Amino acid sequence: MNAEHPGESLLPRSREASERLHALVPGGAHTYAKGDDQYPEDLAPVISHGSGAHVWDVDGNRYVEYGSGLRSVSLGHAHPAVVEAVRRELERGSNFARPSVVELQAAERFLATVPTAEMVKFAKNGSDVTTAAVRLARAVTGRPRVAICADHPFFSVDDWFIGTTPMNAGIPATTTELTVGFPYGDLAATEALLTRHRGEVACLVLEPAGHTEPPPGYLQGLRELADRHGCVLVFDEMITGLRWSEAGAQGLYGVVPDLSTFGKALGNGCAVSALAGRRALMERGGLRHTDERVFLLSTTHGAETHSLAAAMAVLETYVREGITARLHALGERLAEGVRAAAASMGVADHVVVRGRASNLVFGTLDEELRPSQEYRTLFLRQLLLGGVLAPSFVVSSALTEADIDHTVDAVAQACAVYRKALDSGDPTPWTGGRPVKPVFRRLA
Structure with a gap:
């Protein structure tokens, strides 16, 4: 991603598209968990397309993606077997x-x-x-x-x-x-x-x-x-x-x-x-x-026949290729790398990975080891700057070992900034604006 310049939007096309979305769609997205408020104020990419474990935003940036489609895209985007099954049924009526x-x-x-x-x-x-x-x-x-x-x-x-x-x-x-x-x-x-x-x-x-x-x-x-x-x-x-x-x-x-x-x-x-x-x-x-x-x-x-065909292709792929075992193996590699990176930067107690290997989430804790939206904002922002889109660390089977290694490198860089914020006692200079917010809250 391009370096930051004071007063210049990091994602100008995404920001413009987001403004248009808010004018037409309540909340600017059709799923609350995908809203702008879930991402740093200056780094909320609008997606152009995806392939495998990667997505591209409308500004042309590529990201390694986690938690794809709120955990729904577990085989990776545009998986060939699923695409072919859907195409076949669409041509036969749906x-x-x-x-x-x-x-x-x-x-x-x-x-x-x-x-x-x-x-x-x-x-x-x-x-x-x-x-x-x-x-x-x-x-x-x-x-x-x-x-x-x-x-x-x-x-x-x-x-x-x-x-x-x-x-x-x-x-x-x-x-x-x-x-x-x-x-x-x-x-x-x-x-x-x-x-x-x-x-x-x-x-x-x-x-x-x-x-x-x-x-x-x-x-x-x-x-x-x-x-x-x-x-x-x-x-x-x-x-x-x-x-x-x-x-x-x-x-x-x-x-x-x-x-x-x-x-x-x-x-x-x-x-x-x-x-x-x-x-x-x-x-x-x-x-x-x-x-x-x-x-x-x-x-x-x-x-609808195309969605049922997609489900059959998914089930067949899971059984034939042992996808669940692959998800666990990828998650274990990622969790081990993230924990090592956090420990190397002295933030192992503050950046924590939880959950089953196939369904990892992360916690961001403040100086008193309390969950912090400000530190989550800092962490998400640094990951995005490093080319990683990760509202969670939920893996897809399309990830490669190189993708995991890239993610761990981005986590290490984010943890270095996290350490600076902890030492200063104030993460605000590294959040890029207002903190991210919980989905379920009474007021907008």
């Missing part, structure tokens, strides 16, 4: 008045890869399938409350979840009151919650794993609690699906939920998600039963 045979093929492929599920229904985004799981759980149990893991950041854009966040404007309190939280890893607290709301909780919703591994026996204990209290166990596998194993975290840990939801990596950037689970529950959204019908999922574009 949406019809009756089910396509591709819907059958995709369901067979998914259930062969995730054998813990008995039925599957596809949609376009994770929020829809997770909300469908909640609706189904309420219908089959006749109970109103939803218990969510309070330690996990996001489940759905719908009111039952967003009402529990600081961005709850427009959501009736009566809706939010029906959602209660439980802490991850604490079976006693979860049982106390289920006892306190005895006979009211329809489901337990959680990511089966996050930045830490599940405590021994935890997921098995949740399974037993759900059975004992008559509620539905729902695994949100948006992130863990494919990244933990081809069959998701449920396949890795050997605990079978009643319902589970998949997305993100499933389409390698194409819009596809899945609700999967036990036949006895899923069939309530179908036609072959005598109970009251449940409006499970019915979306105009949920069965």
Whole structure:
């Protein structure tokens, strides 16, 4: 990237495009996590295109990219097998008045890869399938409350979840009151919650794993609690699906939920998600039963053939090429390099890498070892100047060892600046403007 000049925008075309976006699109992006406020004020690139593990901005700068598409592009951009599968189906038509045979093929492929599920229904985004799981759980149990893991950041854009966040404007309190939280890893607290709301909780919703591994026996204990209290166990596998194993975290840990939801990596950037689970529950959204019908999922574009073809290509590639193992190997190499770079610059306690190797995030801590948005801004800015776009350190299989080495070099340079800021007690001179902000906050 070009050297800095006082008073001159580092990314003039990106800044101009961003201004035009803000005039037309609320927030300047269609996903809050991609907003300008998530990046340093003078270094928020607008992307032109991507290939493999690299993206280019409209100013012509190339970056090694991490966390691609909010963790969705795990094979790298424009992966040949996915592109060819999508192209083939687009040439054959993408949406019809009756089910396509591709819907059958995709369901067979998914259930062969995730054998813990008995039925599957596809949609376009994770929020829809997770909300469908909640609706189904309420219908089959006749109970109103939803218990969510309070330690996990996001489940759905719908009111039952967003009402529990600081961005709850427009959501009736009566809706939010029906959602209660439980802490991850604490079976006693979860049982106390289920006892306190005895006979009211329809489901337990959680990511089966996050930045830490599940405590021994935890997921098995949740399974037993759900059975004992008559509620539905729902695994949100948006992130863990494919990244933990081809069959998701449920396949890795050997605990079978009643319902589970998949997305993100499933389409390698194409819009596809899945609700999967036990036949006895899923069939309530179908036609072959005598109970009251449940409006499970019915979306105009949920069965578009090109997205389902992309999902099949992804699943086949994961199994054939051992992609999950490659993601872990790349993540381990990256984590080791970042930790060594931070230690060499004397900031090992301040720049920390967390999570499973296939799903790494980083923390930026201040002088008192508290999470700091100012130091995150400094770190992101230095990485961007070094040609690394990294809202996280979540890897794709398209990364090469050279890409990892380049990233570690950029991290080392960023850590050198981080050390200077710590020594001065003030990161402001190195942030380039206002600090980045949390997505969920009450005021803009």
